[in-house]
Amino acid sequence: MRKKRMGVIGRQGTKLTIVNFLGVGIGVLSTLFLYPKDPALYGLIAYVIATGTLFEPFASMGIQVIVLRYFSRLKTDNQSGNGLFAYALLHLSLGIVFFSVFFWLFSDFALSLVKQVNAQDSKNIDLFFHFIPVLVGLLALQNLLNYYIANYRRIVIPGIILNLLPKIWIPIAFLLAYHGFIDSTGIVYVVLAMVVVSVTGLLVYLKWLGHLSFKPQWQIYRGSTLREMVTYGLFGLLGVVGTQMAYRIDQSMLGTILSMKSVGIFTFALTIAMTIDMPAKSIMNISGPLISDFFEKGEMDKIKEHYHKIALNLFSVGLFLYLGLVLVADDVFMLTKDPTNLLTARKIAMILAFAKLVDMLTGPNDLIIGISRYYRFNMILILVLSLGNILLNYSFIRKYGVFGPAMASVGFIVTFNFIKVIFLWVKFRMLPFSLAMLPLMISALFCAGIHYFLPRMGYPIIDGLIGGMILLLGYLVPLLYWRWAPDLVKMLEGGLGSLGLKSPIK
Numbered sequence: 307m308r309k310k311r312m313g314v315i316g317r318q319g320t321k322l323t324i325v326n327f328l329g330v331g332i333g334v335l336s337t338l339f340l341y342p343k344d345p346a347l348y349g350l351i352a353y354v355i356a357t358g359t360l361f362e363p364f365a366s367m368g369i370q371v372i373v374l375r376y377f378s379r380l381k382t383d384n385q386s387g388n389g390l391f392a393y394a395l396l397h398l399s400l401g402i403v404f405f406s407v408f409f410w411l412f413s414d415f416a417l418s419l420v421k422q423v424n425a426q427d428s429k430n431i432d433l434f435f436h437f438i439p440v441l442v443g444l445l446a447l448q449n450l451l452n453y454y455i456a457n458y459r460r461i462v463i464p465g466i467i468l469n470l471l472p473k474i475w476i477p478i479a480f481l482l483a484y485h486g487f488i489d490s491t492g493i494v495y496v497v498l499a500m501v502v503v504s505v506t507g508l509l510v511y512l513k514w515l516g517h518l519s520f521k522p523q524w525q526i527y528r529g530s531t532l533r534e535m536v537t538y539g540l541f542g543l544l545g546v547v548g549t550q551m552a553y554r555i556d557q558s559m560l561g562t563i564l565s566m567k568s569v570g571i572f573t574f575a576l577t578i579a580m581t582i583d584m585p586a587k588s589i590m591n592i593s594g595p596l597i598s599d600f601f602e603k604g605e606m607d608k609i610k611e612h613y614h615k616i617a618l619n620l621f622s623v624g625l626f627l628y629l630g631l632v633l634v635a636d637d638v639f640m641l642t643k644d645p646t647n648l649l650t651a652r653k654i655a656m657i658l659a660f661a662k663l664v665d666m667l668t669g670p671n672d673l674i675i676g677i678s679r680y681y682r683f684n685m686i687l688i689l690v691l692s693l694g695n696i697l698l699n700y701s702f703i704r705k706y707g708v709f710g711p712a713m714a715s716v717g718f719i720v721t722f723n724f725i726k727v728i729f730l731w732v733k734f735r736m737l738p739f740s741l742a743m744l745p746l747m748i749s750a751l752f753c754a755g756i757h758y759f760l761p762r763m764g765y766p767i768i769d770g771l772i773g774g775m776i777l778l779l780g781y782l783v784p785l786l787y788w789r790w791a792p793d794l795v796k797m798l799e800g801g802l803g804s805l806g807l808k809s810p811i812k
Contacts, residue, residue, distance in 0.1 A: 321462045325470055326584040332473040333577045337651075338642050340477055345570030345647060347483055350490065351476060352573040353566060354434055354497050356557035358441035360550050361409075365439075365446040367401035368542030369394050370453040372535050374594050375677055377457040378602045389523030391454060396522075397539070398450055406439040413438075434494040441494075444501040451508035457595050458515060467507045469587075475500045538681065545676065545685030551692035556711035559699050568708045571647050575654035575712065578631065582662040585623045589616060593670050598677050609674060610736045615793050617669030617738035622791040624666040625750050626781055628659050633757050633777050637770030650708070657712035661719040668723040669738035671730055680733060684726070691722050745790050753780040 341348040373394055380390050413435065452464050479496040482488045488496065512518040557576075561569040593616060600609045635655070639648040675684040695718040702710030730736050753776050760776075763769050789795045 325462060325465045326587065327581075329470045329473040330577075330581050330584055332470075332477075334581070336473070336477045336480075337574050337577045338639070338648065340480060341570065341574065342642070342644060342647055344480075344484055345574075346565065346567040347570070348480060348573065349561065349566035349569030349571075351479060351483075351493055351497070352557055353561040353569050354441070354494060355472075356554060356561075356569075358438060358445050358497075360554050360558050361405070361438060361442045362445040362449065363543060363546040363550050364408075365402045365405040365442045366398060366449065366543070366546065367404075368539030368546060369397045369401065369446075370449055371542030371546065371676065372397070372539045373450065373453045373457065375538060375598055376531075376535055377454075377595065378598045389519075389521060391518070392520050392522035394450055394454065395520070398446055402439075402443040402446060405442060409439050434490070437494050437498070441498060441501065444498065444505060448501055448505050448508065451505065451512060455508065455512055455515070455517075456592065458517060459592060459595065460511075460515065461592050463511050464508060467504050467511075471504060471507075472500060475503075541682050541685045544689045545681075548685065548688035548690075548692040551689075551696060555692075555696060555699060556715065559696075559703060560708065560711060563700070563703050564707065571651055572654060572708050572711060574648060574651035575658055578635065578651065578655035579658035579662060582624050582627045582631075582659045583666060584627075586620050586662075586666050589620065590670060590673065594673050594677070597670065597673050601677050606734065610734070613669050613671070613674060613730075613736055613738060614740060617667065618740055618742055618791050619794040619797075620666035620669060621663075621743055622746055622785060622794055624663045625746055626777070626785070628663050629750055629753055629777050629781055630774075631655065631659055632754060633773035634770050637766040637773060640766040654709055654712045657709070657716055661712075661716045664716075664723055665719055667738065667743075668727055671723065671726040671738065674730065674734075675726060678733075680729075683729065687725060688722065691718060694718070742790055745788070746785070749781045749784055753777060756780065 373390065377390060448468070452468060455461075455464050475496075479488075479493060479500075482496065483490075483493055509518065557569050557572060560572055593612070597609060597612065600606075600612070631652075635652050636649070639645045639652060642648060672684065675681065695714055698714035698717060699711050702714050704710070706713060727737065757773055757776050760772065763772070785791065786795055786798075
């Protein structure tokens, strides 16, 4: 059974990673050759999406974490959620109504504050501000469907819809606006249309899986179970709000305090840094339901084993991608017509990517604590730290400009993960670290040292190829040959095998 579960993670994780990297590839090409044409325009699009994402948890009211935690307990032999989906829709509908009423009551006051802070872009902000409840409601429904489908160990099709579709849709929106076919309001409509298409695709896929049921079974949610779910959802709301404030507030604060151009440059950096944690997103999406199952059955030994393996796999891949950013990125950017903004973004990306690497090093600690009986600790901790992160962002943006949010993110993520690692050791006697990580770090330092002392040729293509060879021979080949991350190597071999290929290194 354990091999079957890990096989599910391997197959789904490998496929989704391929999809994610395809999306990142499109995003990087757009960042290199398209968005630099008008960073302010791209910043406006990113600001609209980031602001909707930031407010989404207030409408969701913790329903995603309820679906993740209670699906295993309520499912029947045919994998039905026992009316959980119907309850989730009702819960979400009430959340959207409450958020919309609250937003419209205070929207004029909030908008006046935004205009006082940033008069430069107040017109653009004013145009889309009143569309926020609609965007937030659609994003909340989209996330609910994604979480619910993940309980059936299906993450590839949702990954295509949620990760690949925007990478195609947003460049189209940018080109339409850049050439004058749509104005700022049109951009908002295009973003709304994208989310509508995503929600429709997820609903169709859930129907295709045979699990789209609007039939409630109210008797299951009476008594203690319903009270427990509502309580968990409220704490989940605090945790998700904290997460959004910690990880998603950067672009919104930049656009509010500085300018849309700064949002554009920062989003360039974020697109580059996102390549680091793409594998993490793939594995975490499928690991959540498994960890929930382990807790439900009291299988702590399997949770510890899972924690160890996932941390090693994520760190080995994350370190490889971070090295790629160090060794090759500058040379790639020098091939563009105007690399100035991209080279600035690269410096920001290095800071953001380091924060993501620390997050990957500590494994799925957030999931483990969040699903355990100590979920209140995790949710209150992230809420408290996120408030500190907001203050840091405000202070650092004022002082360091577009570099400020990246510096604040490093401080937040390092502190957050350090506390979670200590907590898991105290409560469960488990750590994510292992001796297997040591050769990975030594190999990475060796590659960075060789690249640093090696003289530059002065031609970006040649220097980029040299950096790529150092990465390949100094890190990837030893990783595969000595199997420093055995499960990762098996996953890669399985992925190649599914394509009819054999591993070049045995």
